[in-house]
Amino acid sequence: xxxxxxxxxxxxxxxxxxxxxxxxxxxxxxxxxxxxxxxxxxxxxxxxxxxxxxxxxxxxxxxxxxxxxxxxxxxxxxxxxxxxxxxxxxxxxxxxxxxxxxxxxxxxxxxxxxxxxxxxxxxxxxxxxxxxxxxxxxxxxxxxxxxxxxxxxxxxxxxxxxxxxxxxxxxxxxxxxxxxxxxxxxxxxxxxxxxxxxxxxxxxxxxxxxxxxxxxxxxxxxxxxxxxxxxxxxxxxxxxxxxxxxxxxxxxxxxxxxxxxxxxxxxxxxxxxxxxxxxxxxxxxxxxxxxxxxxxxxxxxxxxxxxxxxxxxxxxxxxxxxxxxxxxxxxxxxxxxxxxxxxxxxxxxxxxxxxxxxxxxxxxxxxxxxxxxxxxxxxxxxxxxxxxxxxxxxxxxxxxxxxxxxxxxxxxxxxxxxxxxxxxxxxxxxxxxxxxxxxxxxxxxxxxxxxxxxxxxxxxxxxxxxxxxxxxxxxxxxxxxxxxxxxxxxxxxxxxxxxxxxxxxxxxxxxxxxxxxxxxxxxxxxxxxxxxxxxxxxxxxxxxxxxxxxxxxxxxxxxxxxxxxxxxx
Amino acid sequence: xxxxxxxxxxxxxxxxxxxxxxxxxxxxxxxxxxxxxxxxxxxxxxxxxxxxxxxxxxxxxxxxxxxxxxxxxxxxxxxxxxxxxxxxxxxxxxxxxxxxxxxxxxxxxxxxxxxxxxxxxxxxxxxxxxxxxxxxxxxxxxxxxxxxxxxxxxxxxxxxxxxxxxxxxxxxxxxxxxxxxxxxxxxxxxxxxxxxxxxxxxxxxxxxxxxxxxxxxxxxxxxxxxx
Numbered sequence: 097x098x099x100x101x102x103x104x105x106x107x108x109x110x111x112x113x114x115x116x117x118x119x120x121x122x123x124x125x126x127x128x129x130x131x132x133x134x135x136x137x138x139x140x141x142x143x144x145x146x147x148x149x150x151x152x153x154x155x156x157x158x159x160x161x162x163x164x165x166x167x168x169x170x171x172x173x174x175x176x177x178x179x180x181x182x183x184x185x186x187x188x189x190x191x192x193x194x195x196x197x198x199x200x201x202x203x204x205x206x207x208x209x210x211x212x213x214x215x216x217x218x219x220x221x222x223x224x225x226x227x228x229x230x231x232x233x234x235x236x237x238x239x240x241x242x243x244x245x246x247x248x249x250x251x252x253x254x255x256x257x258x259x260x261x262x263x264x265x266x267x268x269x270x271x272x273x274x275x276x277x278x279x280x281x282x283x284x285x286x287x288x289x290x291x292x293x294x295x296x297x298x299x300x301x302x303x304x305x306x307x308x309x310x311x312x313x314x315x316x317x318x319x320x321x322x323x324x325x326x327x328x329x330x331x332x333x334x335x336x337x338x339x340x341x342x343x344x345x346x347x348x349x350x351x352x353x354x355x356x357x358x359x360x361x362x363x364x365x366x367x368x369x370x371x372x373x374x375x376x377x378x379x380x381x382x383x384x385x386x387x388x389x390x391x392x393x394x395x396x397x398x399x400x401x402x403x404x405x406x407x408x409x410x411x412x413x414x415x416x417x418x419x420x421x422x423x424x425x426x427x428x429x430x431x432x433x434x435x436x437x438x439x440x441x442x443x444x445x446x447x448x449x450x451x452x453x454x455x456x457x458x459x460x461x462x463x464x465x466x467x468x469x470x471x472x473x474x475x476x477x478x479x480x481x482x483x484x485x486x487x488x489x490x491x492x493x494x495x496x497x498x499x500x501x502x503x504x505x506x507x508x509x510x511x512x513x514x515x516x517x518x519x520x521x522x523x524x525x526x527x528x529x530x531x532x533x534x535x536x537x538x539x540x541x542x543x544x545x546x547x548x549x550x551x552x553x554x555x556x557x558x559x560x561x562x563x564x565x566x567x568x569x570x571x572x573x574x575x576x577x578x579x580x581x582x583x584x585x586x587x588x589x590x591x592x593x594x595x596x597x598x599x600x601x602x603x604x605x606x607x608x609x610x611x612x613x614x615x616x617x618x619x620x621x622x623x624x625x626x627x628x629x630x631x632x633x634x635x636x637x638x639x640x641x642x643x644x645x646x647x648x649x650x651x652x653x654x655x656x657x658x659x660x661x662x663x664x665x
Numbered sequence: 666x667x668x669x670x671x672x673x674x675x676x677x678x679x680x681x682x683x684x685x686x687x688x689x690x691x692x693x694x695x696x697x698x699x700x701x702x703x704x705x706x707x708x709x710x711x712x713x714x715x716x717x718x719x720x721x722x723x724x725x726x727x728x729x730x731x732x733x734x735x736x737x738x739x740x741x742x743x744x745x746x747x748x749x750x751x752x753x754x755x756x757x758x759x760x761x762x763x764x765x766x767x768x769x770x771x772x773x774x775x776x777x778x779x780x781x782x783x784x785x786x787x788x789x790x791x792x793x794x795x796x797x798x799x800x801x802x803x804x805x806x807x808x809x810x811x812x813x814x815x816x817x818x819x820x821x822x823x824x825x826x827x828x829x830x831x832x833x834x835x836x837x838x839x840x841x842x843x844x845x846x847x848x849x850x851x852x853x854x855x856x857x858x859x860x861x862x863x864x865x866x867x868x869x870x871x872x873x874x875x876x877x878x879x880x881x882x883x884x885x886x887x888x889x890x891x892x
Contacts, residue, residue, distance in 0.1 A: 134715075134717050134723075134725065135725075135768070135772075137723065137724065137810070137811055138715075138717040138718070138723040138724060138725045139717075139723075140717070140718065142718060142722050142723050142810075143718050143720060143722055143723070152791075195790075195791055195792055198792045198793060199782075199784070199788055199792075199793065200781070200782060201781060201782025201840070201843070201845070201846075203800065203803055203807045203843070204792075204800075205797075205800065206795055206796065206797045206799075206800045207797075208797060209794075210794035210795050210796045210797075210799075211791075211792060211794070212792050228807070229804075231722075231807075231808070234722060234807075234808075234810070235807060238807070239782075242780050242781035242782070243781060245775075245776055245780060245781060246779075246781040276761060305717045305718045305719065305720075305723065306716050306717060306718070306719050307716075307717045339694055340694070340719070340720070342719075342720040343720070417722075420721075420877075421720065421721070424721060424739050424741075425694075425720070425739075425741075536706075537706040537707065579710070580709075580710035580711075581710035581711040583675075583711050585675065585677070585713070585761070585762050586713035586761065586762045586763070586765055587711075587713075588705055588710070588712070588713060588714075589705065589710035589711070592705075
């Protein structure tokens, strides 16, 4: 019957959200374990650079900061699609969770008074982004992992989640593949918390880790009967390193970096005269892409991010990681040369539809962090708000999942799990023994190309239709893919092809949602509908998996204190 | 074309590792990690290796490339300046398959040194104060990505499996030197025994292979001075 384990709570994903959720469930006295595709410090939270927003009011110019100002900036940044009750929770929790991470040892950079240092970031009028030089994600994730070691959190390392299992009423566990052995494992649990991050690798120019395939999000969509929300809102980071698309932090502009086109113009004056380089990401990414599209880039591919005027000392102190990345991956030193950058897929505003407690429509299934959509980011996330989201909603989902476990009635989960396991075994057996001729690499690469080409920064009806048709074609071709490796241990071929199935489904949701939404809002820009249309579209997209295809519905946005207004910077 | 000679080994089937050769059309800025993906996708789906961030921050893809422990993602083919690239797993660690090694021993050592801030003072409402100067003392150590390059390169760790090794000791010093940590006496005991700092013979093998340019020997010497 294979290997099976039982825990009261199983958290899937060991980045900031997952570890924070597990720590909270442990604090609540529950038997909790984490299951992860990688050793925890290999998770993608590690790659966050610039910082985490909280109204600590430590910095010059920001001494009167408070949660309402942070909430307003977040809502305006979201192009009014964020749910304002959720934003209120996040921004009120922000200072507390930043102090907690500091108490747990996070090595934040400091002000001359010895307080946590804060830097300017896009979409805020003054410094609110707490940072540890330019490795804030690294500093936070290591601290969170250190805490999880202290608290003896059990981690199942190197497992790929394949399926959520439910009985008639509730989520009862998961099925996963142990990558080291190739064995299928069932974990029975009273509550499952999803914290598996985003799907960046659906696009061919992405800042994301290679493990960001969206497999967790797809597993929930396909196997839990839980819908995804607002998946057409894809963030393109303005500054990814040309060539590898490794992230070059917004902090580089926060510290005073300039963007130049090939004519030597600081072109942001045309697009956001006041905020300039520190306009929100959607606006800066579109501006850069416009410059490139209109022939004012270099090689029709990139523009320049210039840090030289900051001087060696400031670069070495505030942006040493960026300098290393440029030296190792582009062969240039930003102290002496401008950095070639282009927009790259960076973040998913959309995700598993949850409420502010992290709860989904399936009792016992919770989600937090990038995999989830509460929604606190709406149509466009502000830089520095994702690290915040991961920890705040990691904690809250851990708390409310624990509350659920303590009050729920026992159900007979064993049977649902074993029935389900058989289904998955059959599926993998079929995949392994497929006599199809399709090369997975072709399907994977064509998917990435079509997404970047047809569902990128600028979108329009005909391209989205082309994209949707292509994704559907690739879904058909996937049925005939051939897996060459029949081995059990560390079978990358199998793992990557299991992930590919989910990528295709998520791609369909993104493109269908983008085609459906006939307006421009936040990161979703339709050249054929260039204006925001609150009358028709101030609502969330809800996408469900019905008979193997996406079905789109809607849900209202929660508006409390900030009435939608024109969004200028 | 660049020739890759890659160590293949499955401890369940093979008595000893063998080298398999692959020809990869190396593009301009291709990294070794990208070449490994080229191989898996086009030449041999059975090759196993670890990967995640591809940007030298996660520590997954440490391996031995042309005789030195490196991160595959951070190693550009053109920089190796060679038409033949030989890759084997990190030395002195048990191989699970091909380029994947068992990191359990490495993380055991990490856990042994109590890798977390200990502060027994009352917790303030806001942050613990720390001056810029105090914070600067741990600048270098906090860059560690726990890739294992140093541990695998350390002659002392290779010959004594109980030695805490350069990464764990750097982590220990990171907390020892943190002005917010109040457990220095305990930390001195944790690193002071014969499997601790005195095992280091200052050969600097660790520093040579660190992808983050950390010098673990510095932390170890500082701890020697204290313990």
